[in-house]
Amino acid sequence: MSLATPTSTSTSARPGARLLAWYALLGAGVLVGIASFAYQWQTGLTVTGLTNAATWGLYIVVFMFLVGISAGGLIVVAGSELVDSHRFEPLSRLAVIVSGTAVLGAAISIIPDLGRPQRAWAMMVSPQLMSPLVWDMAVISVYLTIAAIDLWILTRPTPMPRTLRRMAIVTLPVAVLVHSVTAWIFGFLVARPFWNTAILAPLFISSALVSGTALVLVVTYVTARTTAWRPPSTIYADLARLLVWFVAVDLFLLATELITAYTSQTAYHLAPLEMLFTGRLAPLFWSQLVLGVAVPLVVYATPALRRRTPLVVAAAVLSILGVFAKRVNILMPGMYDLQIALDPGIPLGRAGQGFGIDTLYVPTVVEYGVMLGLFAFLAMLITLGVRRWVAPAAATTERP
């Protein structure tokens, strides 16, 4: 692989060595992940912090998060195609690489959550078609295929605008479905009033648009800083303008859900809200609103601020973290909220653990290790993809 493009001397004296160090770091991360997963495989999910009271945790948060991240690229590309906007065309390849990697990561992230991953094929061989989990598997597979086809089209020597446009017509509805079905996994459960709301699907779509677009922005910036590839200088402000709308809609949907639940003043609505407003999730919830929503929104919406690229990139990083926090704040109140909350509660599942009513879930080192490995693997795929299909292409078409 040719890495060192000596056209730009300002960024780095020895890009080759830096890149090697980056790959070594990611490789180490992947090894940690594999070792953690192997350990969990040997001993069972007992090495996680999960219990019968909080049966889903970090793995499912990451699953929701990665499904969301996958929106950005494909929707930005497909959306621009359909409205004949060429503003984001220079980002097409990069965006599809980010999206495809994220959706692949989502598919992988569900595997360590299974008690018996070796039997997961049963879901494909003899699926129970009423289960939203089966629908999600199907729609994620379609989405992954679309990302692969899009990437193939975009990397042909001759541009294929009409094919790309036809793909966009398929991509958008599937993208909407991916996030909706992922939301319905939670939203259809009568046992969890906090999740059992029709707004969950739109909310997942808006969060997906925020985090996905923000990640495309960050990867664009990093690529421009570390390679010879140069996107149009206005691209950050353009993405920021898009993000104003995405963040605003996301905030509106969250607010309307929380206000509706709060004004109902019924106990089963209030219990999870109290957890968010003043309870154990309050620090994360208020950080999400202030640092993950309000601060980035000000940066995106203020013309003077959004022209300062490093500020916009920092805001995008905050947006991504904010959406991650939001996933936690959606999953955990639903998990903690028992419908029959009488003593002694639920048997937590391991010898010596006893029972619990609202047992705190804290991920273990093993869970963090597995997820570190997954994120390192995805970062590696994005780096390889960008180096292969974005940065070399720029070497010939670089603007002065």
Place this chain on the structure above:
Amino acid sequence: MPDDVLGALLAGAEPDELATDTHRRSAIEALPPASRDWGRIDARSEEPRWGMLVDAERCIGCWSCAVICRSENDVPVGMWWNRILTDGDGLDTPSVDEHGQLSMEWLPLACQHCDDAPCEKVCPTAATFTDEEGIVGVDPDRCIGCRYCMAACPYGVRVFNWGPGEHAPGVDEGMVAPRPVGTVEKCTLCVHRLAEDQVPSCVVSCPAQARIFGDLNAEDSRITQLLRDRGGEQLLGSKGTEPKVRYLPPRRRRSL
């Protein structure tokens, strides 16, 4: 004629064999059917649909049913298929109302064997199923351990095999095979006992006779009669899950 009439009854003797005088005979016939055939299923229709009635007024919160369930079904340490919740101020303290009146009641809780089971609908591999006699079961061979059923169950009665099960000495000789690591399990209504015409072990072990088990389709079963006479509430009825386990609420407040 044995002196231990109750012991003979428990062993399955017919009341007729025990009664030698009219006095004793009438005393035995005065026993409710469930006592006469203690431990045996009292009536069975052509197409049985099994259900359970829990009389909360009779429950004394002793946990006998919960303990025998674990030994009967080989349930590992840390897990319970059946447990007794306390409606009071904590596990062993009564609550006090504004007039100083104490109250403490119990809610025995296990799988509700719903007619419209949310766990079954979400299972991606059909590992959770309802059999032809209405029992909601889990096939450990099909279970992939995604725990979606646990998120879907409003009653919180499913438990997961997080790691290799630990067993207290003498509690690993149950009547059913242990379930593999990474699968979900729960109450089966002692389906293995039903085949031998025996009621579930929690029913037979209840010293207060607070549990009535039987065929909801049999006209003359005690559970059908009691449901007809006294009604029977479904837990979290508003969720629309239609449980086949019903509860008789206490008719009067216990004075403590």
